[in-house]
Amino acid sequence: MAALDKTEQHAEKLAAALAAVKYVKDGDVVGLGTGSTATLAIEELGKRVKEGLNITAAASSIRTEKLAKFYGIKVLDLGLLSSIDISIDGADEFTESLDLIKGGGGALFREKIMATLSKNSIIVTDSSKKVKKLGAFTVPVEVIPLAYRYVFDQIIQLGGKGVLRKADDQTFITDNGNYIIDADFGLIDNPAQLNSSLNQINGVLTSGLFIGLTSKVIMSVGKELIVFE
Numbered sequence: 001m002a003a004l005d006k007t008e009q010h011a012e013k014l015a016a017a018l019a020a021v022k023y024v025k026d027g028d029v030v031g032l033g034t035g036s037t038a039t040l041a042i043e044e045l046g047k048r049v050k051e052g053l054n055i056t057a058a059a060s061s062i063r064t065e066k067l068a069k070f071y072g073i074k075v076l077d078l079g080l081l082s083s084i085d086i087s088i089d090g091a092d093e094f095t096e097s098l099d100l101i102k103g104g105g106g107a108l109f110r111e112k113i114m115a116t117l118s119k120n121s122i123i124v125t126d127s128s129k130k131v132k133k134l135g136a137f138t139v140p141v142e143v144i145p146l147a148y149r150y151v152f153d154q155i156i157q158l159g160g161k162g163v164l165r166k167a168d169d170q171t172f173i174t175d176n177g178n179y180i181i182d183a184d185f186g187l188i189d190n191p192a193q194l195n196s197s198l199n200q201i202n203g204v205l206t207s208g209l210f211i212g213l214t215s216k217v218i219m220s221v222g223k224e225l226i227v228f229e
């Protein structure tokens with residue numbers, strides 16, 4: 001697929017986000033994702049709330065919570081919910097079998113909790129995110145700081161190569177106070193197995209591999225919308 005310029009990519013993100021918001025119904029508890037595509041959905045939801053849509057939301061990151069409140073959306077504590085009606089989030093990569101890599105923005109853990117609680121977990125993307133096999137995008141792994149070296153070495157044992165995520169030359173710290181190792185495993189033959197191996201390492205909070213958590217992916221390509229489910 002030809003590379004998208006920024007304007008085309010934005011247009012595709014917007015089209016996918018607007019399509020997903022149409023699934024939100026009055027009275028829903030809505031999970032709000034993190035990242036540039038999810039932000040477009042949050043902005044649209046904010047407009048609808050101003051027009052009278054009655055929803056409550058749960059946020060997958062501190063920045064999403066601030067954004068939702070800015071748009072007048074009532075936000076509940078994600079940790080107190082046992083179920084979410086619908087969630088809308090982005091992805092860094094996805095396959096037609098609805099396996100994802102997420103966490104490019106560092107929000108993977110709360111996003112995974114949100115997706116797990118969601119009855120209808122919708123992913124919105126532009127066409128650059130669709131891949132045959134996951135793995136060109138490195139797998140974010142959220143790590144308790146104390147276990148950093150151990151987890152780093154275990155990732156090597158699993159055949160990967162880790163890099164500690166930095167932001168502005170400082171170690172990136174997640175909303176949960178942890179580090180992220182971005183792990184390169186090359187193209188991944190068995191994402192479910194890799195996810196489970198990573199999650200079994202002591203000190204790993206979770207990996208950015210999302211397996212079996214997605215109801216549908218709405219992808220925009222040019223002027224067309226494609227729904228994978």
Ligand SMILES: O=C[C@H](O)[C@H](O)[C@H](O)COP(=O)(O)O
Nearest residue numbers: 035036037090103104105107
């Ligand atoms: O941690 C961030 C999330 O997983 C995002 O949903 C993902 O990185 C995609 O972000 P964007 O919509 O900005 O490409």
